[in-house]
Amino acid sequence: MNGFIYNIPTKIYFGDKLCMLGDELKKYGKRVLLTYGGGSIKKSGLYDRVMKELKSAGLEIYELSGIAPNPRIESVREGANMCKEHGIDVILAVGGGSTLDASKYMAAGAKVDFDPWLFLSERAPIESALPVVTVLTLSATGSEMDGGGVITNLATNEKLGRMEDILRPQASFLDPALTYSVSSFQTAAGSADILSHIMETYFTTEPDLYMLDGIMETLMRTVIKYAPVAMKKPCDYEARANLMWASSWAINGFITGGKTHAWSVHPMEHELSAFYDITHGLGLAILTPRWLGYCLNEKTLPKAAQFGYNVFGAPATYTKEQAAEYGISELSRFFFGTLGLESTLGGLKIGRENFAKMAAKATGGGVINGFIPLTAADVEKIYELCL
Amino acid sequence: MNGFIYNIPTKIYFGDKLCMLGDELKKYGKRVLLTYGGGSIKKSGLYDRVMKELKSAGLEIYELSGIAPNPRIESVREGANMCKEHGIDVILAVGGGSTLDASKYMAAGAKVDFDPWLFLSERAPIESALPVVTVLTLSATGSEMDGGGVITNLATNEKLGRMEDILRPQASFLDPALTYSVSSFQTAAGSADILSHIMETYFTTEPDLYMLDGIMETLMRTVIKYAPVAMKKPCDYEARANLMWASSWAINGFITGGKTHAWSVHPMEHELSAFYDITHGLGLAILTPRWLGYCLNEKTLPKAAQFGYNVFGAPATYTKEQAAEYGISELSRFFFGTLGLESTLGGLKIGRENFAKMAAKATGGGVINGFIPLTAADVEKIYELCL
Numbered sequence: 011m012n013g014f015i016y017n018i019p020t021k022i023y024f025g026d027k028l029c030m031l032g033d034e035l036k037k038y039g040k041r042v043l044l045t046y047g048g049g050s051i052k053k054s055g056l057y058d059r060v061m062k063e064l065k066s067a068g069l070e071i072y073e074l075s076g077i078a079p080n081p082r083i084e085s086v087r088e089g090a091n092m093c094k095e096h097g098i099d100v101i102l103a104v105g106g107g108s109t110l111d112a113s114k115y116m117a118a119g120a121k122v123d124f125d126p127w128l129f130l131s132e133r134a135p136i137e138s139a140l141p142v143v144t145v146l147t148l149s150a151t152g153s154e155m156d157g158g159g160v161i162t163n164l165a166t167n168e169k170l171g172r173m174e175d176i177l178r179p180q181a182s183f184l185d186p187a188l189t190y191s192v193s194s195f196q197t198a199a200g201s202a203d204i205l206s207h208i209m210e211t212y213f214t215t216e217p218d219l220y221m222l223d224g225i226m227e228t229l230m231r232t233v234i235k236y237a238p239v240a241m242k243k244p245c246d247y248e249a250r251a252n253l254m255w256a257s258s259w260a261i262n263g264f265i266t267g268g269k270t271h272a273w274s275v276h277p278m279e280h281e282l283s284a285f286y287d288i289t290h291g292l293g294l295a296i297l298t299p300r301w302l303g304y305c306l307n308e309k310t311l312p313k314a315a316q317f318g319y320n321v322f323g324a325p326a327t328y329t330k331e332q333a334a335e336y337g338i339s340e341l342s343r344f345f346f347g348t349l350g351l352e353s354t355l356g357g358l359k360i361g362r363e364n365f366a367k368m369a370a371k372a373t374g375g376g377v378i379n380g381f382i383p384l385t386a387a388d389v390e391k392i393y394e395l396c397l
Numbered sequence: 398m399n400g401f402i403y404n405i406p407t408k409i410y411f412g413d414k415l416c417m418l419g420d421e422l423k424k425y426g427k428r429v430l431l432t433y434g435g436g437s438i439k440k441s442g443l444y445d446r447v448m449k450e451l452k453s454a455g456l457e458i459y460e461l462s463g464i465a466p467n468p469r470i471e472s473v474r475e476g477a478n479m480c481k482e483h484g485i486d487v488i489l490a491v492g493g494g495s496t497l498d499a500s501k502y503m504a505a506g507a508k509v510d511f512d513p514w515l516f517l518s519e520r521a522p523i524e525s526a527l528p529v530v531t532v533l534t535l536s537a538t539g540s541e542m543d544g545g546g547v548i549t550n551l552a553t554n555e556k557l558g559r560m561e562d563i564l565r566p567q568a569s570f571l572d573p574a575l576t577y578s579v580s581s582f583q584t585a586a587g588s589a590d591i592l593s594h595i596m597e598t599y600f601t602t603e604p605d606l607y608m609l610d611g612i613m614e615t616l617m618r619t620v621i622k623y624a625p626v627a628m629k630k631p632c633d634y635e636a637r638a639n640l641m642w643a644s645s646w647a648i649n650g651f652i653t654g655g656k657t658h659a660w661s662v663h664p665m666e667h668e669l670s671a672f673y674d675i676t677h678g679l680g681l682a683i684l685t686p687r688w689l690g691y692c693l694n695e696k697t698l699p700k701a702a703q704f705g706y707n708v709f710g711a712p713a714t715y716t717k718e719q720a721a722e723y724g725i726s727e728l729s730r731f732f733f734g735t736l737g738l739e740s741t742l743g744g745l746k747i748g749r750e751n752f753a754k755m756a757a758k759a760t761g762g763g764v765i766n767g768f769i770p771l772t773a774a775d776v777e778k779i780y781e782l783c784l
Contacts, residue, residue: 011638013412013572018405025400025655185400220622221639221646224615232608251398252608255654259608267642268412 011217012268020155020262021181024255028059031102031145032067034181038141039099041070043092045113047077047105051147054191060104060145072096074116077105080162080169080283080290081112083127090119090126093140103144103179107151110144111159114177117142130161130170136177144182148192149254150200150291152207152261154182162284168371169284184258186250194241198349199291201237201253205230206294207260210273212317213302213381215309222267227320229265232256234321238348274380275301278389281368286360295345296355300395302338304388305381313381314338355396365393398604399655407542407649408568411642415446418489418532419454421568425528426486428457430479432500434464434492438534441578447491447532459483461503464492467549467556467670467677468499470514477506477513480527490531490566494538497531498546501564504529517548517557523564531569535579536641537587537678539594539648541569549671555758556671571645573637581628585736586678588624588640592617593681594647597660599704600689600768602696609654614707616652619643621708625735661767662688665776668755673747682732683742687782689725691775692768700768701725742783752780 023030035042042064051057064071074092077085092098093116103113117140119126128134146154153159157178160171192200212226232252239249259265278301279293306314315330318337328336346353355361369389378384384392410417422429429451438444451458461479464472479485480503490500504527506513515521533541540546544565547558579587599613619639626636646652665688666680693701702717705724715723733740742748756776765771771779 011635013410013414015414016409016411019408021406022403023400024403027400027402217635219639219642220635221615221619221643224618225612228608228611228615231611235607248398248604248607252606255606256608 014268018262020178023183031063041099043072043098043101045074045103047109077109077112079108081108083163085112086115086126089116093120100141106148107153110153114159136174141180144179147188149257150203152257155258155262169280186254189250190245197240199289201233202295203291204233204257204260211265214271218267218269226265229256230321272378272380277372281372295351296396299342365390401655405649407565410570418450428486430459430485430488432461432490434496464496464499466495468495470550472499473502473513476503480507487528493535494540497540501546523561528567531566534575536644537590539644542645542649556667573641576637577632584627586676588620589682590678591620591644591647598652601658605654605656613652616643617708659765659767664759668759682738683783686729752777
């Protein structure tokens with residue numbers, strides 16, 4: 011068991027707390043860059059509510075809209091330039107993971123003189139960043155409480171991310187009611203994303219704290235219980251609240267404890283959505299059960315069986331082999347049956363033509379040291395299993 | 398379901414990280430007040446290790462030792478005066494909950510001109526405080542990550558506490574190996590304290606997030622699994638690590654979510670240890686099963702049954718009544734059998750002579766609105782059940 015450093019200072023306003031937004035922002039200064047996506051926040055009325063709070067707090071507002079899903083480096087560059095040009099004090103990101111991720115790199119980009127893509131392509135050091143405050147409208151990426159962000163560069167077919175404590179938002183407003191308007195498909199894909207974050211951490215052969223395993227199992231059961239409820243009853247507060255808070259804790263770093271293994275499914279999926287611009291959570295759902303099946307061996311069996319018993323309730327009479335298989339088949343049934351997600355790459359009209367190239371990129375020319383070590387050849391086989 | 402504000406910025410160095418202590422302290426300035434208890438840290442060698450780190454960081458060290466279990470207001474006054482006199486920049490508390498609790502009020506007392514007892518007796522506002530960093534040697538109170546502290550005034554027979562975000566430590570060093578030397582009795586009493594913190598939050602008739610219930614059940618199962626291991630094998634890292642991290646999460650505020658009900662057993666116990674100076678965790682263990690049995694009614698039954706099923710594994714075939722009774726009897730068996738704690742107040746030579754006075758104080762002349770509302774008459778009956 012390894013030691014670790016736990017450092018998650020983001021303050022969370024959970025529930026209907028938007029009336030505190032102005033006071034929170036004023037802590038950092040007067041000039042706010044408001045970032046958002048395609049305008050759904052205007053339709054929903056959230057834009058007007060936020061503007062009212064900012065104006066009554068006497069803040070000076072600049073706006074950058076049009077941040078796309080799988081956010082592009084072009085948006086980051088534009089935001090960073092706006093921050094410099096207008097002397098922005100704090101960025102307010104209103105939206106889902108894409109808007110939040112892009113805003114984090116704008117915050118860092120505002121402090122340097124070079125192209126912010128270098129933060130990702132060259133891992134240029136991130137030594138300071140403007141404060142970021144968020145108002146979340148989609149439960150999925152966990153960006154509201156972590157220091158991560160993934161940016162797409164379509165010019166180079168790259169989708170790259172990193173995690174830095176300095177990029178954690180100062181505060182996030184999590185109102186489950188703001189996710190009532192999330193579509194059934196986005197709810198399903200977001201839930202697959204949350205589950206994947208937990209599973210990337212959970213599936214390891216490294217020993218770690220028992221309590222963290224139990225907490226991860228609880229978080230997974232929470233998503234499995236409430237994702238279908240939120241799809242059927244979009245305005246079910248309890249379902250939306252559980253998904254929202256679970257999404258933050260799936261990836262803020264708490265469940266990681268002292269584990270040091272690499273994530274496996276995310277790098278494989280990032281190539282999929284970099285090449286085909288598919289929804290991240292959908293790609294994760296297609297990949298995860300195949301990956302898990304591919305990983306089964308003597309060393310991984312105990313954890314895979316524990317997943318079957320504790321997350322999907324495999325009967326105690328099952329052998330470990332049976333429990334592991336049960337867990338994987340129930341997970342498939344959950345993604346492709348209950349959530350109704352497309353189950354194959356073929357169904358998305360994705361063929362094998364780029365598999366070799368994607369596999370080489372996903373492994374960075376080396377090995378992903380996750381639940382089992384994966385070479386490019388392994389990754390290619392897993393893509394094949396998804397066809 | 399209520400909204401809530403989550404704000405737990407304390408940074409945690411978990412494992413063998415003492416080499417980072419100097420750098421952490423230097424952030425706040427040069428003059429450190431080192432606080433500790435009865436000198437066990439000198440016997441264990443921890444004192445020398447800490448001094449070595451402080452000296453090599455070039456810090457100026459002042460010391461206040463002799464902080465007693467159930468820490469006294471006299472220590473707080475002395476520490477606050479030392480902070481003012483020497484212009485202390487940061488307090489380093491090395492020890493268990495008592496040292497940490499006292500240090501928090503010293504940190505606040507350093508900033509005011511009045512007697513720090515007024516923070517507790519009159520709830521004088523705590524508007525600022527010196528930064529506090531801790532090195533924990535006992536898993537129990539959770540003081541390393543929360544804003545709480547309980548101080549005893551033997552002159553007035555009062556034991557009072559409060560919770561303020563501003564009193565949260567800036568950083569805490571949690572090395573499970575530092576708890577290897579904790580005695581079997583203190584391990585048992587500390588574990589009862591951790592369990593009680595979780596149960597005070599868990600047992601409510603207010604609806605709250607499903608995921609938080611699951612996390613609380615995981616934390617309780619963690620303590621139940623590892624407390625006996627740590628008692629039998631004091632140097633079992635895994636057991637000590639699970640107890641240590643569970644103790645922080647039992648009371649740092651995360652599991653509270655949107656619940657607003659009052660705690661019940663802690664105020665009853667505080668009177669016991671204020672009057673008789675008994676170990677806090679022992680008092681909690683004696684009270685809790687009796688309190689829980691006393692609370693059983695139609696409204697509380699579902700949660701009590703859930704506790705029986707999910708924490709102690711009552712068979713699914715049990716009725717709710719059976720599951721609730723099973724949970725309570727297993728809890729008693731755990732405290733008084735497995736952990737070997739004294740099971741009655743009579744066994745501690747405590748009679749009923751002060752029950753009426755203690756009950757009146759515990760309820761503050763009103764009602765404790767916890768799992769069920771408790772009047773002074775109720776509390777007196779619960780004390781009677783403990784004889």
